[in-house]
Amino acid sequence: MDLRSLTIFQTVARLGSVSAAARELNYVQSNVTMHIKQLEEKFETPLFYRHQRGMTLNTEGRKMLEYVDGILRDVAELKHLFLDNDTPSGTLKLGTVEIVSKLPTILAGYYEKYPNVDVSLQADVTEALIKKVVEHELDGAFVSGPVKHALLAQQLIAEEELVLVSSSPSFDIASVAKMPILVSNEGCGYRARLALWLKEEGIEPKRIMEFNIIETILQSVALGLGITVVPKETVTRMMEQDKVYCHELPQQYASNTTVFIYRKDAFITNTLASFLQYMD
DNA sequence: CCGCTTAAAACAGACTTATC
DNA sequence: GATAAGTCTGTTTTAAGCGG
Numbered sequence: 453m454d455l456r457s458l459t460i461f462q463t464v465a466r467l468g469s470v471s472a473a474a475r476e477l478n479y480v481q482s483n484v485t486m487h488i489k490q491l492e493e494k495f496e497t498p499l500f501y502r503h504q505r506g507m508t509l510n511t512e513g514r515k516m517l518e519y520v521d522g523i524l525r526d527v528a529e530l531k532h533l534f535l536d537n538d539t540p541s542g543t544l545k546l547g548t549v550e551i552v553s554k555l556p557t558i559l560a561g562y563y564e565k566y567p568n569v570d571v572s573l574q575a576d577v578t579e580a581l582i583k584k585v586v587e588h589e590l591d592g593a594f595v596s597g598p599v600k601h602a603l604l605a606q607q608l609i610a611e612e613e614l615v616l617v618s619s620s621p622s623f624d625i626a627s628v629a630k631m632p633i634l635v636s637n638e639g640c641g642y643r644a645r646l647a648l649w650l651k652e653e654g655i656e657p658k659r660i661m662e663f664n665i666i667e668t669i670l671q672s673v674a675l676g677l678g679i680t681v682v683p684k685e686t687v688t689r690m691m692e693q694d695k696v697y698c699h700e701l702p703q704q705y706a707s708n709t710t711v712f713i714y715r716k717d718a719f720i721t722n723t724l725a726s727f728l729q730y731m732d
Numbered sequence: 733c734c735g736c737t738t739a740a741a742a743c744a745g746a747c748t749t750a751t752c
Numbered sequence: 753g754a755t756a757a758g759t760c761t762g763t764t765t766t767a768a769g770c771g772g
Binding site: 471482502 | 754
């Protein structure tokens with residue numbers, strides 16, 4: 453018994469005739485007869501009343517038809533799900549590092565264009581996200597780049613300039629030693645840069661405070677609680693209001709690249725393809 | 733030697749033709 | 753509409769080739 457048999461059964465039931473069903477399905481009449489016969493043998497019961505002018509369903513046949521209609525409807529839906537290239541659907545499992553300023557815009561725009569796709573997003577640090585993408589646990593991820601990995605392809609999302617933010621217009625590297633440093637949680641790329649720089653300058657930070665929300669960090673900085681490092685764009689609004697002041701970082705620490713990574717070799721589903729294309 | 737891909741051969745079963 | 757016999761198609765099995 454296969455889908456062909458079910459389609460044949462459905463057609464014979466609908467048309468009330470083996471010959472008519474054969475014409476509609478482009479089979480010879482004998483083939484249709486055989487399929488019906490096999491179904492009846494399989495289920496060990498007749499499904500039709502035979503009479504001079506065709507066939508009609510009996511009780512068992514009507515019961516059978518209910519299920520067959522359901523099965524064929526489900527199969528049609530399944531086909532649509534995977535084969536319809538015009539409308540990507542299903543789920544897209546993505547990962548991201550804490551702060552990707554463009555991300556809300558990307559996701560909102562993508563959702564508007566492809567409402568059938570369920571996007572799930574998990575936050576983690578770059579290294580962990582790379583591992584998850586390599587191991588097929590995620591379809592792709594936004595991480596700090598550039599990423600050098602033989603199995604991964606990457607697409608540039610944003611190049612941001614990092615700045616040091618404090619509450620005073622003047623800045624002296626030595627004063628960092630007296631100020632608490634406000635960062636988001638462990639492993640964040642910005643934090644790593646700041647730590648590298650301070651190490652090179654031979655400065656041991658007085659205290660490091662962790663926050664998860666960037667707004668909280670910036671407002672704390674505005675109140676003179678400490679200093680932080682963030683992309684310049686995220687701080688422009690507060691800077692214009694003279695609440696905080698930006699200071700340039702040494703060039704080697706100032707640029708932060710965000711890339712979207714995905715496996716080179718894995719089959720690119722039309723859902724992932726539409727996402728890549730959307731970001732392009 | 734192992735795992736994987738490709739090519740060839742064997743087989744099953746799906747369909748047609750012919751007939752009742 | 754059913755059945756038998758023959759043809760054809762597609763699948764499975766087997767063997768061989770190709771890196772690592």
